[in-house]
Amino acid sequence: xxxxxxxxxxxxxxxxxxxxxxxxxxxxxxxxxxxxxxxxxxxxxxxxxxxxxxxxxxxxxxxxxxxxxxxxx
Amino acid sequence: xxxxxxxxxxxxxxxxxxxxxxxxxxxxxxxxxxxxxxxxxxxxxxxxxxxxxxxxxxxxxxxxxxxxxxxxxxxxxxxxxxxxxxxxxxxxxxxxxxxxxxxxxxxxxxxxxxxxxxxxxxxxxxxxxxxxxxxxxxxxxxxxxxxxxxxxxxxxxxxxxxxxxxxxxxxxxxxxxxxxxxxxxxxxxxxxxxxxxxxxxxxxxxxxxxxxxxxxxxxxxxxxxxxxxxxxxxxxxxxxxxxxxxxxxxxxxxxxxxxxxxxxxxxxxxxxxxxxxxxxxxxxxxxxxxxxxxxxxxxxxxxxxxxxxxxxxxxxxxxxxxxxxxxxxxxxxxxxxxxxxxxxxxxxxxxxxxxxxxxxxxxxxxxxxxxxxxxxxxxxxxxxxxxxxxxxxxxxxxxxxxxxxxxxxxxxxxxxxxxxxxxxxxxxxxxxxxxxxxxxxxxxxxxxxxxxxxxxxxxxxxxxxxxxxxxxxxxxxxxxxxxxxxxxxxxxxxxxxxxxxxxxxxxxxxxxxxxxxxxxxxxxxxxxxxxxxxxxxxxxxxxxxxxxxxxxxxxxxxxxxxxxxxxxxxxxxxxxxxxxxxxxxxxxxxxxxxxxxxxxxxxxxxxxxxxxxxxxxxxxxxxxxxx
Numbered sequence: 001x002x003x004x005x006x007x008x009x010x011x012x013x014x015x016x017x018x019x020x021x022x023x024x025x026x027x028x029x030x031x032x033x034x035x036x037x038x039x040x041x042x043x044x045x046x047x048x049x050x051x052x053x054x055x056x057x058x059x060x061x062x063x064x065x066x067x068x069x070x071x072x073x
Numbered sequence: 074x075x076x077x078x079x080x081x082x083x084x085x086x087x088x089x090x091x092x093x094x095x096x097x098x099x100x101x102x103x104x105x106x107x108x109x110x111x112x113x114x115x116x117x118x119x120x121x122x123x124x125x126x127x128x129x130x131x132x133x134x135x136x137x138x139x140x141x142x143x144x145x146x147x148x149x150x151x152x153x154x155x156x157x158x159x160x161x162x163x164x165x166x167x168x169x170x171x172x173x174x175x176x177x178x179x180x181x182x183x184x185x186x187x188x189x190x191x192x193x194x195x196x197x198x199x200x201x202x203x204x205x206x207x208x209x210x211x212x213x214x215x216x217x218x219x220x221x222x223x224x225x226x227x228x229x230x231x232x233x234x235x236x237x238x239x240x241x242x243x244x245x246x247x248x249x250x251x252x253x254x255x256x257x258x259x260x261x262x263x264x265x266x267x268x269x270x271x272x273x274x275x276x277x278x279x280x281x282x283x284x285x286x287x288x289x290x291x292x293x294x295x296x297x298x299x300x301x302x303x304x305x306x307x308x309x310x311x312x313x314x315x316x317x318x319x320x321x322x323x324x325x326x327x328x329x330x331x332x333x334x335x336x337x338x339x340x341x342x343x344x345x346x347x348x349x350x351x352x353x354x355x356x357x358x359x360x361x362x363x364x365x366x367x368x369x370x371x372x373x374x375x376x377x378x379x380x381x382x383x384x385x386x387x388x389x390x391x392x393x394x395x396x397x398x399x400x401x402x403x404x405x406x407x408x409x410x411x412x413x414x415x416x417x418x419x420x421x422x423x424x425x426x427x428x429x430x431x432x433x434x435x436x437x438x439x440x441x442x443x444x445x446x447x448x449x450x451x452x453x454x455x456x457x458x459x460x461x462x463x464x465x466x467x468x469x470x471x472x473x474x475x476x477x478x479x480x481x482x483x484x485x486x487x488x489x490x491x492x493x494x495x496x497x498x499x500x501x502x503x504x505x506x507x508x509x510x511x512x513x514x515x516x517x518x519x520x521x522x523x524x525x526x527x528x529x530x531x532x533x534x535x536x537x538x539x540x541x542x543x544x545x546x547x548x549x550x551x552x553x554x555x556x557x558x559x560x561x562x563x564x565x566x567x568x569x570x571x572x573x574x575x576x577x578x579x580x581x582x583x584x585x586x587x588x589x590x591x592x593x594x595x596x597x598x599x600x601x602x603x604x605x606x607x608x609x610x611x612x613x614x615x616x617x618x619x620x621x622x623x624x625x626x627x628x629x630x631x632x633x634x635x636x637x638x639x640x641x642x643x644x645x646x647x648x649x650x651x652x653x654x655x656x657x658x659x660x661x662x663x664x665x666x667x668x669x670x671x672x673x674x675x676x677x678x679x680x681x682x683x684x685x686x687x688x689x690x691x692x693x694x695x696x697x698x699x700x
Contacts, residue, residue: 009076011174013354014139017304036354037181037361038290063133066126067076 001050004073005041005057007034007065015065022060026053040073077178080171084164087119091160105154112156120147120163137311139348146344150658153334162345162662169666173354176673180358183680184365190242190261190282195227196220198270209260209277216273220264229280230271232258237266243281244612245371245621261285284604288373292364295376299633300356307349314648318343321652335654342651345661346644351669355636355676362679363629370682371612372622377629379608382591384626388570389520389619390563392585393531393538395578396595397517397545397616398507402434405488409501414439416501420493422446423459423466431489432457434505435468452476456491467494474499488537509544516616517546523623528566530559530585559585576619579603579610593619624683632679636672643668 010016013036020034023041028049034041045053058070094111097103103111117124127141135141143166150159195209198217209227212218217233220226226238238250242261249265252258258271261282277283322340326333360377367374374380394400407413421439424432426449447460455476456469467477474481474492481492481499488504517527529550531538538552551562563585567573572590579586579594583606586592594603596614604610611618647664650656 011170011177012139012350013357014307014348014350017307017353033296035291036357037184039181040290042291063130063135066129 001045001047003043003045003050003053005043005054006071006073007039007041007061008069008071010036010039010065010068012065019061019064022064023057026056026060029053077171077174080167080174083119084167084171087115087160087164090115090118091157091164095157108156109151112160113151116147116151116160116163119160119167120144123163123167137315139311139350142311142315142344142347146341146658149337149341149344153337155338155658158658162658165662165666166345169662169669172666172670173350173673176670176677177354177358180362180673180677180680183677184361190225191286192225192227192260192282194224195277196224212273212277214273214276218271218273220269220271222264222267224264225282226258226260226262226264226271227280228260228273228277229275230258230273232256233270233272236264236269239263239265243285243371245369245618246613284601285368285373288375288604288610289364289368292361292374292376295378296357297360297377297381297633299381299630299637300360300377303349303352303356303637307353310349311347314343314347317648318347338657339651339654342656342658342661343648345658346647346651346665348665351665351672352637352640354669355640355672356633358673358676359629359633359636359679362677363625363632363682366680366682367622367625370621370625370684371618372625372682373604373610373612374622374625375608375610379591380626380629382572383574383593383609383622384630386525386572386574386591388526388528388566388573390528390530390566390573390575390589391547392559392575392577392582393529393533393541394507395580396576397513397529397541397547398509400430400507400578402430402489402505402507404434404438404503405506406504407501408504411500413501416493417503418443419461419463419466419495419500420468420491420503422461422463423449423457423468423493427451427457431491431505435491435503464496468492489533509541510615512615512617514545516620519620520623521546521548526570530554530562532556556581556584560588563588576616579607593622595619621682621684628683629679632675636675640668640672 016034016036019041020032023029023043024032028046029043030046031044032041041057043053043057054072061068061070094115098108123140123143127138127144130138130141143163147159147163150162192209194206195212196204196206196219197212198204198219204219212228218227218230232252232254234254236252238252238258239247240250240262241247242263243259260277260280318340321343322337326336360380363380364374364377391397404417407416409416417435417439421436422444423446424435425446445462447462449457449459451457452469452473455473456467458465458467467473467479468491470490471481471492474494477494477497479494479497479499481502488506491503491505492499493501493503520527526549527547529538529542529547531550531552532554533552535552538550541547542550554562559582563573563575567590574591574593575585575589576593576595577586578596579602583602586594586606591609592607593609593611594607595611595618609622611622643664647656647661651661
């Protein structure tokens with residue numbers, strides 16, 4: 001399934017790339033794409049991990065870019 | 074207070090503090106410790122957030138983090154006694170950060186404005202004749218809607234009266250469009266005339282405007298090679314520069330046996346330029362700007378990678394019907410042993426129920442064919458045989474005539490020939506033609522002149538194909554292809570070309586569009602199939618839109634590479650000069666922030682879509698060509 005997140009206050013493109021990379025490395029994630037200009041993260045993942053994904057994404061974003069806010073779309 | 078506002082105030086306060094301290098200490102002989110404390114106090118005002126983030130990131134085990142590196146560089150400057158330098162570097166760094174945030178926000182907003190084609194409201198007409206405003210998302214199919222002058226049409230539908238529309242948001246074409254009653258109206262168009270009513274045919278989410286917005290907003294999900302290259306480069310760049318800085322600080326003093334302060338100073342300059350942000354930010358910004366700007370002129374691009382591929386394309390393959398030609402067929406001539414009108418009327422009688430474009434052309438040419446049709450058999454790829462009260466009429470190609478053992482004279486000249494036979498005897502032949510789009514030849518010439526190869530694929534015979542190539546200047550053709558052959562032929566072409574763009578109308582060539590390196594669908598307004606399968610959708614129906622798309626791709630790629638080369642060159646120069654001790658941290662931070670600002674400003678130029686350079690040519694008469 002595909003889950004989407006809005007990441008607000010994402011000002012650093014390099015951090016955005018790091019976030020994308022880390023999310024893509026999560027177990028069960030097939031593909032992750034962070035659209036820096038739209039501040040939108042789309043994650044294609046196995047259904048089994050979908051419930052857990054929100055927390056993982058929030059944790060990753062908080063670590064890489066503490067000022068950013070994550071909203072589940 | 075907004076974060077940017079707060080940061081600007083901090084920058085202002087510390088800049089004033091910095092200038093004051095500098096002036097005061099130029100006149101007053103203060104002890105070192107007093108100077109240190111004074112500068113450190115200002116430093117904390119400007120750097121506390123960076124310090125905090127660096128600490129948090131260290132706790133998370135990230136050492137090559139730009140916050141941390143800036144802290145190391147500036148604290149390092151303090152440690153070797155360059156208080157002013159340490160403070161100045163941090164100050165400029167923050168100015169750069171502020172500007173970057175501002176620029177990103179501004180470009181996000183202006184791209185948002187660029188795509189502001191979302192209808193705000195839908196006005197439904199209730200049974201009692203009253204109107205009610207609802208959200209476009211809540212409109213249901215079949216409802217009657219009313220648009221006042223200057224408002225946007227909320228969902229796709231059918232006009233219930235004549236009107237005038239501004240389609241600029243969809244096609245980039247600013248000329249008003251006169252729409253007739255019963256004609257399709259598209260969401261996103263602005264009503265320019267008086268009040269217009271229409272019936273909703275689609276829900277908002279399936280309507281053109283929602284599709285366009287969705288496509289453009291998700292466009293940069295597909296990243297260009299240039300962008301991936303930069304992300305990869307950025308991952309290695311920072312650690313490499315930091316390690317080089319470390320080596321520079323340690324190795325030469327050990328070898329020379331001294332001079333620590335000087336070498337550490339040089340190394341700190343390295344840290345200042347170790348952040349790859351200018352590069353990393355300007356590339357997606359350029360692509361996004363290019364895609365947003367293109368959408369304004371009726372070119373929808375599904376990803377930065379397609380702009381890149383279109384720019385690189387060295388071979389353009391075109392479908393013929395509906396792409397190079399108008400795809401509108403008309404009867405050109407009728408050869409008959411007796412009455413031409415009678416032959417047309419018989420053919421029209423037989424073809425009356427068919428939806429084939431050729432059949433429609435015949436019916437249009439003979440609107441009042443008398444008589445009744447009792448039964449019709451359509452023979453795919455050949456024609457029709459109909460039982461009518463005038464007798465049995467067969468209308469179709471030479472193969473149909475052969476199948477029925479009818480002796481039809483071979484026709485000379487080109488065009489689609491429909492042979493007509495009545496009760497097993499040949500009565501005449503109808504020649505049907507399609508015409509070139511007015512700007513086809515100009516567009517093909519422009520592409521040829523740019524050094525690209527042009528190839529046409531068609532299901533028609535070689536005669537027709539050759540004639541179209543002569544009239545348009547297309548270099549090469551492949552004729553008599555069935556739809557399935559087209560994919561195969563395209564693959565053959567792709568083997569001998571670098572990058573192949575395929576241009577079709579998206580109606581029956583979806584597999585070819587998908588197979589090509591870049592699939593470009595023309596006249597995409599309202600065509601779902603085209604929007605689904607193409608990589609680039611030209612909302613305009615003529616080939617000049619292809620030139621616009623090429624111009625956008627070229628401009629975007631030029632800006633992307635300008636930024637990459639410029640930023641890398643400046644960074645490399647700063648690194649070399651710092652290593653040699655020619656420059657200092659002041660210059661390094663200036664160069665770094667300056668490059669970032671210039672790259673961002675340059676990237677924002679992408680939002681203005683260029684018009685293709687076109688020589689004005691004498692208006693060509695529409696040339697009739699055979700199909």
